[in-house]
Amino acid sequence: MEGAAGFWSSMFWLLFFLYLLLWPQMQYRSLQLARAKLLRRLSEKRGSTVITLIHRQESIGLFGIPFYKFISVEDSEEVLRAIRSAPKDKPIDLIIHTPGGLVLAATQIAKALHDHPAETRVIVPHYAMSGGTLIALAADKIIMDPHAVLGPVDPQLGQYPGPSIVRAVEKKGVENVDDQTLILADVAEKAIKQVRDFVYSILKDKYGEEKAKELAQILTEGRWTHDYPITYEHAKELGLHVETDVPEEVYALMELYKQPMKQRGTVEFMPYPVKQENHR
Numbered sequence: 306m307e308g309a310a311g312f313w314s315s316m317f318w319l320l321f322f323l324y325l326l327l328w329p330q331m332q333y334r335s336l337q338l339a340r341a342k343l344l345r346r347l348s349e350k351r352g353s354t355v356i357t358l359i360h361r362q363e364s365i366g367l368f369g370i371p372f373y374k375f376i377s378v379e380d381s382e383e384v385l386r387a388i389r390s391a392p393k394d395k396p397i398d399l400i401i402h403t404p405g406g407l408v409l410a411a412t413q414i415a416k417a418l419h420d421h422p423a424e425t426r427v428i429v430p431h432y433a434m435s436g437g438t439l440i441a442l443a444a445d446k447i448i449m450d451p452h453a454v455l456g457p458v459d460p461q462l463g464q465y466p467g468p469s470i471v472r473a474v475e476k477k478g479v480e481n482v483d484d485q486t487l488i489l490a491d492v493a494e495k496a497i498k499q500v501r502d503f504v505y506s507i508l509k510d511k512y513g514e515e516k517a518k519e520l521a522q523i524l525t526e527g528r529w530t531h532d533y534p535i536t537y538e539h540a541k542e543l544g545l546h547v548e549t550d551v552p553e554e555v556y557a558l559m560e561l562y563k564q565p566m567k568q569r570g571t572v573e574f575m576p577y578p579v580k581q582e583n584h585r
Contacts, residue, residue, distance in 0.1 A: 340561050344575035347554040353398045353426075354391035356384060356574040358414075358440075359562050360403040376406025376436045381413040383572035388417045395577045396424040399444065400555055402562070405435025408460060408496075412503055415443035419507045429453045430555050435461075435531065438524070439500075443507045447540070447547045454534035458504060459527045460496035467493035468527025501525040516544060 340357075348355045360374035384399075391397050399418060405411070418425050418440060427433070427444040434456035441447045441455060449455070460467040474482055474490040482490075501521045508517035520543065540547045 336561050340558060340573060341575070343554050343558045343561070344573065345578075347398070347552060347558075348575040349578050350552070350554070351396070351398055352577070353396040354387065354574060354577045355398045355400070356387045356572065357400045357558070358384060358403060358437075358572055359400065359559075360406075361562055374403075376403055376410045376414075378407065378410050380406070380572055381410035384414045385417050387572065387574035388421060390574070390576060391421065392577050393422045396426060397421055398426050398428055399440070400428045400430070400558065401433040401437050401440060402429070402431050402559065403433055403437040405437055405456070408436060408439075408500065411436030411439045415440045415503075415507055419443040428551055428555055429455065430551055430559050432456075432534075438535070439504070442504060442520075442524075442545075445511065445546070447545060448551055449537045449540070449547055449549055450551050451537055451549050453551075454536055455540060456535055457527070457529050457531055457533055458500055458524045459531060460493065460500050460525070461531060462489060462493055462496065465489075466527055466531055467496050468525075471497070472527070497525055511546065512544070520544065 344355050344357070358376070358380060360376070388397065397418065418427075424446070425444040426446045426448055427441040428448045429437075429441060430450050430453060432454045433441050434454070435458060438455040439458045442458075447455075462470060470486070470489050470493040474486060479487065504521040504524060505517045508520055511517075512520065523543065535543070537547055537549060
């Protein structure tokens with residue numbers, strides 16, 4: 306009897322351990338299926354390829370440790386793959402929720418989105434700051450929640466905004482700053498020009514040369530702090546092509562991104578439903 310009791314006790318703890326090990330995987334798989342269902346519904350409703358670029362910062366991860374996600378080169382690889390897979394004659398809807406990230410990665414995504422032959426739409430349910438705004442600017446249309454925000458795209462060098470470094474040197478005078486600061490200022494000037502030129506290049510065909518230059522200047526010159534919220538109303542005042550008709554499916558989708566702990570990347574997409582179109 307004691308041997309049987311020991312056996313069942315060991316089995317209980319083994320099964321309990323397996324449950325603890327497998328439950329997060331099962332939970333995430335359930336989330337994946339729910340997301341895929343919503344993405345498919347949105348894709349069919351809008352007749353588009355739907356791509357997500359969603360980074361959660363506010364959730365708490367394993368053992369209470371916060372996990373912070375930003376636009377990375379891995380994200381750009383996945384988004385570019387999704388854009389390449391999209392039919393050239395059909396729209397793309399890119400849902401963005403991000404604090405920003407690498408300029409390189411954001412620029413790659415923005416360029417690919419800008420070069421897509423059919424209409425492109427960026428949907429912002431909550432915020433798309435910094436690199437997220439850079440990507441949104443490349444789209445034909447920005448669809449924002451009435452309370453969602455964009456942000457400036459001025460380059461950041463470490464913990465300092467590029468424009469602020471340049472101004473500090475201008476105020477103190479070149480002869481009054483050390484070599485390291487001068488080097489930082491030189492890099493900052495180059496970074497600002499590079500981002501400004503890129504913003505102009507993706508805006509000029511939609512806004513005209515003069516307006517594109519104006520917007521590129523405003524968004525990169527350090528007029529505001531880097532986390533300054535550009536609201537829908539402010540975006541309209543600046544002359545950006547923004548709307549507020551965010552599909553209900555997007556809000557439902559955001560409910561499925563509460564936990565940042567995932568085993569795979571943060572980019573998912575649903576191809577255009579080709580079979581359904583051929584059937585009709």
